[in-house]
Amino acid sequence: MTPRQASTANCPSCDSDRRKLLGPIPAAVEFAGTPVDPIPGGQLWQCLGCSLWYRAPSLSKAQLDKLYDTGTAEAWETPLEERVDWSLAKSALPESGKILDLGCYDGRFLESIGERWDRYGIEVNRAAATRAGESGVKIVGHDFTALADNPASFDAITAFDIFEHVSDPLALLHACSESLRPGGKLIVATGNTDSFPFRLLKSRNAYCICAEHLVFLNPSWCDAAAGKTGLIVESIVRYRRATGGPARRALDSLKNVLFIAAPWLISSLRRIRGKVSHEEKLGYPVLWPTAMDHFLVQFTRETE
Incomplete structure (x- = not known):
């Protein structure tokens, strides 16, 4: 049975009804690495207020959570040496402290930074969370609402390919800010709608076809959102997911x-x-792994 979708009229970030239609999104036949009955893609919209791109209608949170938990724990596995975002993040992190990885999967990033860090994770897929726990990661929850239970707790929070999975990225950014200690670092890596591949392909971009991707960010959105959440944008780095000549x-x-x-x-x-x-x-579009279509933004929590 095809999951039903919930309609969203306004921008999920700023609630503006000023939007531009970018086109229909093809149906998805996989979710988190697991074959599913076709999930209607809905339409891709660009908010003319805050520049966010978003899918509407989209699956409800309950439907998404159920699909995530039935996904394979290996769905997002990539060899360590191919994780450009992880390499960039490591160079931006302090030497040590208390760190939380949102959507930590099986804990490989946290494992790679070594035991000088006190390592915590949030992961929706129970099998992946179990594997992360076995590698020494302390799982604090299976949902981003767990951030509310950890105010001003972390020196660093990382979110690799996570923000596109939530319906309200501004709310998640605010929750991350609240969970950081003053001066703490938030590192977010995601697709960049300001890039040429996104502007060329629009709703037919493979990144948009993934049913688990609900919103699509860009540096302009991050700059504006930072000021609303007590964060400062320290740096933005654009990168390719795959190397190649x-x-x-x-x-x-x-x-x-x-x-x-x-x-x-x-x-x-x-x-x-x-x-x-x-x-x-x-x-479906042809895969474009060498495209310069991602960016990593480093936020710092304002000091009081």
Whole structure:
């Protein structure tokens, strides 16, 4: 059975009804690495008030939580050496302290920073949380509401590919700020809608097709939101999720430009090759791992 969706008329961040339609989002046939019945994608909107991109309608929190818990614990696993965001975050962290990783999965990032840190995590998938606990991570909850139980507790909070999973990113940013000690660091890594790939593909971007992705950030949104939550933007770094030389980057770009110009051709080639597991995927964009389409922002909690 296809999950029902909850309608959202206004921007989930600033509640503005001034918005621009960017296009229909294709249906998703996977969720957190698990095949599912097609989940309608809804529409992709851009808020003209705060610049946030968001999906509407979207699944309810209860539906999302159920899907997350049935997802595989390996859904977001990437070899350590390929995690550009983790490398950037490590260079921005203090030497030691008390750290919380939102959506810590199996705890590999926290494990990689060593025992000089007192390490905590929040993870919705119970199997992944169990594995994180076995690696020495103290799980404080399975939902971001657990932040409210830890006011002014942490020297650092990290959130890698997390903010796009919540319906109200401003509320999450505020909760993170409240959980930081004065002068504490919040590091957020996510997709960047200001990047060329997002502006080219819009609602057909693979990042938007993931049903678990509800909102899509950019540096302008972060700058504006920081002032509302007691945070200061210290730095913003744009990065590619995958390394590759000029030839690979050019080939990836060419494939996606071709997809925009002649999507029927990409679909036909996929059908001929017969390697697509689901009919919906015939119309999906070509993966673009070498695109400069992500950014990492470092916030600091204002001192009192």
